[in-house]
Amino acid sequence: MLVASLRKEMNVKKRTLIRTIRKEQEVIVQATAEASNKEEIIRLLEEQKNSLGIAFESYVNTTKASIDTLKQILVETLDAHHNVSQSIEQHQLTLIQTIEQEIQKLILKNEDILKSTSSETNAMNKLQNNLIQKIENIFLAKKRDDDLGFDRLFSEQKQALVNVVAQQQQAVSLDLIKQTMVDAIHEQQALPKKSNSNIEHIKKSIDDTTTNKAGQQKSIS
The missing domain is CATH 1.20.58 (Methane Monooxygenase Hydroxylase; Chain G, domain 1)
Structure with a gap:
């Protein structure tokens, strides 16, 4: 410009x-x-x-x-x-x-x-690892407790079963003894009257045996 x-x-x-x-x-x-x-x-x-x-x-x-x-x-x-x-x-x-x-x-x-x-x-990884370790420890402790409980329960059940079997065996043995004695009494009753004293002796033996077996059964229970 x-x-x-x-x-x-x-x-x-x-x-x-x-x-x-x-x-x-x-x-x-x-x-x-x-x-x-x-x-x-x-x-x-x-x-x-x-x-x-x-x-x-x-x-x-x-x-x-x-x-x-x-x-x-x-x-x-x-x-x-x-x-x-x-x-x-x-x-x-x-x-x-x-x-x-x-x-x-x-x-x-x-x-x-x-x-x-x-x-x-x-820090999060460390915390996660610690939490996992705690959970595993709790699980292992619970497993040990459960195992101990199961072992104890198994032992109790086993002992109870043994006791039941023993009681049944004793009961069977007692029944056999009683039946044997009853048969012996019947045979003695078929003999002459002079054998009455022997019969009384056999009855007393049966009663004593029954009492002893019952006492043993109670002590086992």
């Missing part, structure tokens, strides 16, 4: 100089036509020369000022661009450093989380 404005101003100055030159030429032509002597022509040429010199000097000065202004603007623009570039570069560097710091923090945080998770996992 500023360069276009300077270019426009220089074009205006240039057109003004051209118009001035043309105007002086017209004046010279008119003066030449009217002048009657050589001195007048020389004077007019000298005036034209001076006017052209002043106009050209003004044009040169204006052009030089415009060039200096344009140069200054370009220098300032380049400096500003350089400063902006440095600022952008510094901002990018700061942003990169910030991102790197955040990434490092995130890595450290993840490492802490992994360490904490590993510690918690180890």
